[in-house]
Amino acid sequence: MISQLFTEAVLIGILTSGIRLATPYLFASIGEMFGQRSGVLNLGVEGMMLMGAFAAFYVTLTTGSPWLGLLASILVGTLMGLAMAVISVTFQAEQGISGIGVYLFGLGMSELLFKKMLGTVETVSGFRPLAIPVLSDIPIIGPILFQQSAMVYLAYLLVPVAWFVLYRTTFGLKIRAVGENPAAADSLGVSVKRTRYMTVTLGGALAGVAGASLSIALLNVFQQNLTSGIGFIAVALVYFGGWRPYGVLFGALLFSMVNALQLWIQALNIPIPFDASELLIMMPYVLTILVLMFSAGRVRKPSALGAIYERGT
Amino acid sequence: MIDFLVRNPRLGRLFDLLLPLLATLAALAVGAIMLQLLGANPFVAYRALLEGAFGSQNALADTIVRATPLLLVGLGICIAFRAGVINIGGEGQFIAGALPATLLGLSFPDAPAIIIVPAALLCGFLGGAVWGSIPGLLKAYFNVNEILSTIMLNIIALQFMNFLLRGPMIDPVQLQAASAIPQTARLNPAFDLPRWVPTRLHAGALLAVALAVVVYILLWRTTIGYRIRAVGFNPDASRYAGINVKRNIVLALLLSGAFAGLAGAVQVYGVSHRMITDGSAAGFTGSAGFNGIVAALFGKLHPLGAIPASFIFGALIVGANSLQRAMQVPAALITALNGLVVVFVVCSDIFSRRLARRRQIGVVEVGSKGAGEQGGGGAGERPAAAANVGPPDSGGVKPAPPATAAKVSAPIKPVAPVAGKEASSD
Numbered sequence: 001m002i003s004q005l006f007t008e009a010v011l012i013g014i015l016t017s018g019i020r021l022a023t024p025y026l027f028a029s030i031g032e033m034f035g036q037r038s039g040v041l042n043l044g045v046e047g048m049m050l051m052g053a054f055a056a057f058y059v060t061l062t063t064g065s066p067w068l069g070l071l072a073s074i075l076v077g078t079l080m081g082l083a084m085a086v087i088s089v090t091f092q093a094e095q096g097i098s099g100i101g102v103y104l105f106g107l108g109m110s111e112l113l114f115k116k117m118l119g120t121v122e123t124v125s126g127f128r129p130l131a132i133p134v135l136s137d138i139p140i141i142g143p144i145l146f147q148q149s150a151m152v153y154l155a156y157l158l159v160p161v162a163w164f165v166l167y168r169t170t171f172g173l174k175i176r177a178v179g180e181n182p183a184a185a186d187s188l189g190v191s192v193k194r195t196r197y198m199t200v201t202l203g204g205a206l207a208g209v210a211g212a213s214l215s216i217a218l219l220n221v222f223q224q225n226l227t228s229g230i231g232f233i234a235v236a237l238v239y240f241g242g243w244r245p246y247g248v249l250f251g252a253l254l255f256s257m258v259n260a261l262q263l264w265i266q267a268l269n270i271p272i273p274f275d276a277s278e279l280l281i282m283m284p285y286v287l288t289i290l291v292l293m294f295s296a297g298r299v300r301k302p303s304a305l306g307a308i309y310e311r312g313t
Numbered sequence: 314m315i316d317f318l319v320r321n322p323r324l325g326r327l328f329d330l331l332l333p334l335l336a337t338l339a340a341l342a343v344g345a346i347m348l349q350l351l352g353a354n355p356f357v358a359y360r361a362l363l364e365g366a367f368g369s370q371n372a373l374a375d376t377i378v379r380a381t382p383l384l385l386v387g388l389g390i391c392i393a394f395r396a397g398v399i400n401i402g403g404e405g406q407f408i409a410g411a412l413p414a415t416l417l418g419l420s421f422p423d424a425p426a427i428i429i430v431p432a433a434l435l436c437g438f439l440g441g442a443v444w445g446s447i448p449g450l451l452k453a454y455f456n457v458n459e460i461l462s463t464i465m466l467n468i469i470a471l472q473f474m475n476f477l478l479r480g481p482m483i484d485p486v487q488l489q490a491a492s493a494i495p496q497t498a499r500l501n502p503a504f505d506l507p508r509w510v511p512t513r514l515h516a517g518a519l520l521a522v523a524l525a526v527v528v529y530i531l532l533w534r535t536t537i538g539y540r541i542r543a544v545g546f547n548p549d550a551s552r553y554a555g556i557n558v559k560r561n562i563v564l565a566l567l568l569s570g571a572f573a574g575l576a577g578a579v580q581v582y583g584v585s586h587r588m589i590t591d592g593s594a595a596g597f598t599g600s601a602g603f604n605g606i607v608a609a610l611f612g613k614l615h616p617l618g619a620i621p622a623s624f625i626f627g628a629l630i631v632g633a634n635s636l637q638r639a640m641q642v643p644a645a646l647i648t649a650l651n652g653l654v655v656v657f658v659v660c661s662d663i664f665s666r667r668l669a670r671r672r673q674i675g676v677v678e679v680g681s682k683g684a685g686e687q688g689g690g691g692a693g694e695r696p697a698a699a700a701n702v703g704p705p706d707s708g709g710v711k712p713a714p715p716a717t718a719a720k721v722s723a724p725i726k727p728v729a730p731v732a733g734k735e736a737s738s739d
Contacts, residue, residue: 108648
């Protein structure tokens with residue numbers, strides 16, 4: 001019965017998984033947000049996540065240390081981000097399409113490496129839940145918020161840090177200036193190219209971490225196309241969140257909570273009118289479109305998003 | 314070198330045409346390095362790939378069969394990208410076309426094939442059109458970025474297909490069996506597209522080539538196509554010229570989806586004769602929705618260019634499978650190489666643009682038909698949402714001078730995929 005959902009244990013379960021499921025979206029979306037605020041649309045996040053996820057998984061499996069795995073994902077993500085920066089900033093390639101190229105590269109490459117270096121699907125002991133002393137003992141809130149893995153805490157910590165960087169540092173001011181009016185920023189001595197290189201590379205590193213959060217914290221496995229669309233949703237969440245860190249947090253949480261809800265409905269075998277788990281899986285995506293419909297008109301995107309900037313044109 | 318090319322326009326145009334080939338060679342060179350690292354001799358490997366794709370009558374037929382959906386999807390991509398909208402929704406539109414087409418064939422198993430097959434292909438076309446028009450409407454009237462909405466719609470279409478194939482549309486035989494493979498029953502063999510026995514080559518390939526010519530005529534010889542290209546070339550100028558930008562964006566995405574949907578129907582009636590899912594979109598579409606983009610780009614977004622381009626990528630896909638069999642190199646290598654080709658091709662565009670700028674042409678005639686017509690009051694509308702999201706040139710466009718004459722003139726800008734290709738039309 002539907003009332004099964006409203007027991008304390010189940011509600012805590014839904015909220016706990018909702019908080020946890022938001023992790024990869026937060027890393028990837030916050031990273032993407034930096035790129036977009038500086039004017040670069042990176043559609044290759046999904047490919048970067050896959051590469052990061054594989055690197056983290058492989059290193060964790062061979063060394064036994066998830067921290068080394070995390071480091072590997074940062075390295076790989078940084079390289080992918082740097083490549084995207086070369087493509088979109090130096091070569092001024094069309095960003096939407098080149099992003100698809102980067103995605104296909106990451107998709108194929110991670111599968112290739114996986115098949116050549118591992119071959120079979122195995123599990124790894126990644127980050128374990130880390131109960132925070134005292135706080136985790138608080139009833140209800142404790143298990144929901146403070147018995148998660150280190151990656152989850154890091155993801156939520158990233159949001160205020162991103163806000164601070166974007167709105168309270170010179171670097172953040174430069175990012176916003178370059179994304180709104182590159183010509184004006186340039187005339188004031190801000191290097192458009194260097195700023196975009198930094199944001200896109202940072203976005204790549206965070207996409208790598210987002211992949212790692214899947215392969216060595218949430219799922220502890222790697223398989224081909226592990227991310228299955230999460231990177232694309234992460235891009236959508238940046239629009240959804242109006243290019244602001246807390247907006248992104250809200251979007252990621254909303255999306256993940258709906259996702260957690262549908263997972264629990266399936267897990268509890270709650271009889272819904274007909275057997276349609278696929279229709280439940282659709283819910284978060286339909287919701288995202290609806291929210292985009294009603295928010296897209298109201299939030300202004302960075303003016304220079306997706307535009308090529310060239311001096312003296 | 315650029316100076317030399319500027320002084321020799323014919324060589325310059327040749328350079329434009331050769332650029333994607335050069336970019337591909339660069340990607341293949343990277344692939345060779347990767348093969349070497351994987352412990353395979355790149356020359357032997359590429360030979361195995363070529364033989365797998367062209368080595369026999371069957372291999373060649375398979376290559377054409379794999380190229381067919383790429384071409385159909387690619388034709389739609391040409392239309393959308395020419396209008397300045399980026400349609401990433403090929404996968405979902407492919408499914409949205411295949412579903413009603415299959416449903417029709419399953420519902421009337423005893424009807425004459427001469428009616429069912431064309432009707433099914435039409436169903437595929439319309440199904441894709443509906444699925445493609447959704448992101449079009451969302452973009453034109455709700456300012457929703459089409460890249461995002463098409464990605465979401467891909468997942469929604471996939472899940473809807475999985476639901477239908479596991480439930481309402483499942484093969485009754487599978488329902489009895491313990492395995493319960495999520496697939497439909499096989500369509501009546503009478504509905505199979507005519508096939509060139511003994512190969513797998515089917516009539517869908519001919520249809521696709523014929524449609525490439527139709528799309529070429531549509532884009533360059535009709536008012537509809539002229540408007541679509543004008544909107545992609547310069548939305549602001551188009552609006553001043555009285556073209557309804559929003560309506561054309563919806564139309565472009567609708568047509569783009571329709572061709573992907575037709576590809577889905579052709580795939581079912583020509584190759585698989587049923588729908589089957591392994592849970593992923595690629596399991597059914599073979600990633601035609603994405604690879605069609607690659608093929609279209611490679612063909613310089615020209616419908617006729619898409620014909621050889623999709624043939625090449627069909628060959629890569631078929632060749633990759635034999636590469637996997639012969640040398641234990643995972644076929645995923647080709648997915649990665651496809652990605653590199655896309656990246657290299659779009660990156661090489663900068664050289665075309667530089668060349669175009671150095672030719673010192675300030676103004677280009679977009680065309681002379683159609684403009685100045687009553688475009689449904691488009692001139693008075695506020696800037697279309699589309700104009701700001703779509704092509705990279707539009708982000709910082711200054712309002713173009715109002716085009717009062719019958720001609721739309723647009724300043725050449727460093728436009729990525731659309732500009733610079735005008736030359737290929739005449």
